[in-house]
Amino acid sequence: xxxxxxxxxxxxxxxxxxxxxxxxxxxxxxxxxxxxxxxxxxxxxxxxxxxxxxxxxxxxxxxxxxxxxxxxxxxxxxxxxxxxxxxxxxxxxxxxxxxxxxxxxxxxxxxxxxxxxxxxxxxxxxxxxxxxxxxxxxxxxxxxxxxxxxxxxxxxxxxxxxxxxxxxxxxxxxxxxxxxxxxxxxxxxxxxxxxxxxxxxxxxxxxxxxxxxx
Amino acid sequence: xxxxxxxxxxxxxxxxxxxxxxxxxxxxxxxxxxxxxxxxxxxxxxxxxxxxxxxxxxxxxxxxxxxxxxxxxxxxxxxxxxxxxxxxxxxxxxxxxxxxxxxxxxxxxxxxxxxxxxxxxxxxxxxxxxxxxxxxxxxxxxxxxxxxxxxxxxxxxxxxxxxxxxxxxxxxxxxxxxxxxxxxxxxxxxxxxxxxxxxxxxxxxxxxxxxxxx
DNA sequence: GTTTTACAACATAGCATGTTTTGTAAAGTT
DNA sequence: AACTTTACAAAACATGCTATGTTGTAAAAC
Numbered sequence: 490x491x492x493x494x495x496x497x498x499x500x501x502x503x504x505x506x507x508x509x510x511x512x513x514x515x516x517x518x519x520x521x522x523x524x525x526x527x528x529x530x531x532x533x534x535x536x537x538x539x540x541x542x543x544x545x546x547x548x549x550x551x552x553x554x555x556x557x558x559x560x561x562x563x564x565x566x567x568x569x570x571x572x573x574x575x576x577x578x579x580x581x582x583x584x585x586x587x588x589x590x591x592x593x594x595x596x597x598x599x600x601x602x603x604x605x606x607x608x609x610x611x612x613x614x615x616x617x618x619x620x621x622x623x624x625x626x627x628x629x630x631x632x633x634x635x636x637x638x639x640x641x642x643x644x645x646x647x648x649x650x651x652x653x654x655x656x657x658x659x660x661x662x663x664x665x666x667x668x669x670x671x672x673x674x675x676x677x678x679x680x681x682x683x684x685x686x687x688x689x690x691x692x693x694x695x696x697x698x699x700x701x702x703x
Numbered sequence: 704x705x706x707x708x709x710x711x712x713x714x715x716x717x718x719x720x721x722x723x724x725x726x727x728x729x730x731x732x733x734x735x736x737x738x739x740x741x742x743x744x745x746x747x748x749x750x751x752x753x754x755x756x757x758x759x760x761x762x763x764x765x766x767x768x769x770x771x772x773x774x775x776x777x778x779x780x781x782x783x784x785x786x787x788x789x790x791x792x793x794x795x796x797x798x799x800x801x802x803x804x805x806x807x808x809x810x811x812x813x814x815x816x817x818x819x820x821x822x823x824x825x826x827x828x829x830x831x832x833x834x835x836x837x838x839x840x841x842x843x844x845x846x847x848x849x850x851x852x853x854x855x856x857x858x859x860x861x862x863x864x865x866x867x868x869x870x871x872x873x874x875x876x877x878x879x880x881x882x883x884x885x886x887x888x889x890x891x892x893x894x895x896x897x898x899x900x901x902x903x904x905x906x907x908x909x910x911x912x913x914x915x916x917x
Numbered sequence: 918g919t920t921t922t923a924c925a926a927c928a929t930a931g932c933a934t935g936t937t938t939t940g941t942a943a944a945g946t947t
Numbered sequence: 948a949a950c951t952t953t954a955c956a957a958a959a960c961a962t963g964c965t966a967t968g969t970t971g972t973a974a975a976a977c
Contacts, residue, residue, distance in 0.1 A: 535969065546920050551971070633887055662880075662902045669879040673847055688876045691905035749938060760951050765940070
């Protein structure tokens with residue numbers, strides 16, 4: 490019935506401008522939500538408020554993201570993604586001093602976890618507070634898996650002679666320690682990082698130095 | 704005014720029987736609460752129900768423990784204490800195989816955390832569930848500190864040649880890892896324990912073998 | 918392509934109600 | 948002397964009702 494349209498979806502092949510405009514719209518909406526989230530918890534932010542803040546009608550919001558839940562998921566994923574990138578950047582690309590690199594990444598994480606409201610919502614299950622974004626955090630499983638996965642890649646890419654399994658073990662341990670210190674802080678982020686690095690240093694030394702594995 | 708009573712409090716110096724009777728009463732009440740807690744969350748258990756279950760009047764309960772909150776705290780503390788004892792027993796007293804000993808303790812903890820309802824209330828902040836016992840868990844800080852402290856003592860007492868600071872670092876790491884795996888389980892307790900032991904083994908080897916510290 | 922207007926379904930906040938539970942006190946029982 | 952029974956005020960909680968706000972969808976207007 491349709492004459493000229495190819496067999497793919499409408500949104501897949503689009504002229505660059507339209508694609509860019511669409512992305513801009515979505516980003517603006519997510520940004521608007523982020524701004525509102527600074528003042529009020531998710532449960533108190535209406536779709537109307539988000540649209541209005543972005544200078545757009547409520548209907549446009551619903552056209553872009555199907556529902557309130559979908560929008561929340563997109564928002565949470567974008568935030569988690571940005572966050573992991575920040576940590577990866579803090580680790581850097583220099584393989585010469587692994588301990589210092591991991592320490593940096595750890596501190597960046599804990600500092601952000603203290604300030605960034607979104608991260609607080611993901612990491613800490615605040616009972617009397619926000620809840621609602623835990624739609625997708627309900628069990629933090631997905632986030633932990635994503636973070637472990639990306640950190641494993643990062644470690645493997647920098648210290649190429651490390652065993653893959655060792656990298657994964659280390660990554661998961663780091664992520665769990667990071668989440669633990671974020672939700673139950675000891676003293677300062679720097680001191681927490683020192684403790685964790687002291688605890689894991691022997692493992693790292695062994696994994697990096699000991700490449701005589703089977 | 705008082706003739707023969709010495710200057711100390713009434714409850715401090717008491718004849719053995721009376722002291723024992725009092726302890727028995729308190730334990731019976733705490734046991735009754737534990738039994739009820741198997742079927743319903745704390746918020747749904749009334750003081751009347753606890754007293755009745757223990758075969759005692761409500762007034763006696765209030766005479767022993769001043770209020771509902773106080774009772775909850777005593778209950779939670781007793782449970783935490785028992786729990787730590789169980790873990791310490793699992794670790795044992797044999798200094799010959801530290802890795803296996805810690806693995807045992809870890810598995811015992813995770814198994815109990817899965818089953819024991821009380822531990823679940825302490826460790827995991829279940830949003831849609833029980834809440835109320837988090838009066839004293841609100842921030843798990845106290846529990847984490849107690850557990851870290853006792854585990855440090857345990858480690859130091861078995862492996863006497865280990866550095867005190869190392870013992871504490873290890874203890875806190877173990878506790879945080881245990882809580883992390885209890886609230887976000889990976890696969891099975893045994894596999895979680897294997898991962899953690901693998902990660903911390905190098906640190907343990909260094910701390911125990913390397914007693915040439917300053 | 919976006920906005921406006923409209924609307925049904927659902928969720929939320931407030932309120933008046935009756936019931937339960939807490940915490941305390943005094944009198945009765947063994 | 949310790950426990951139970953009875954009694955009671957204050958607070959917490961459940962219930963049913965109404966009013967208001969929000970979500971999600973659709974159609975007409977710009």
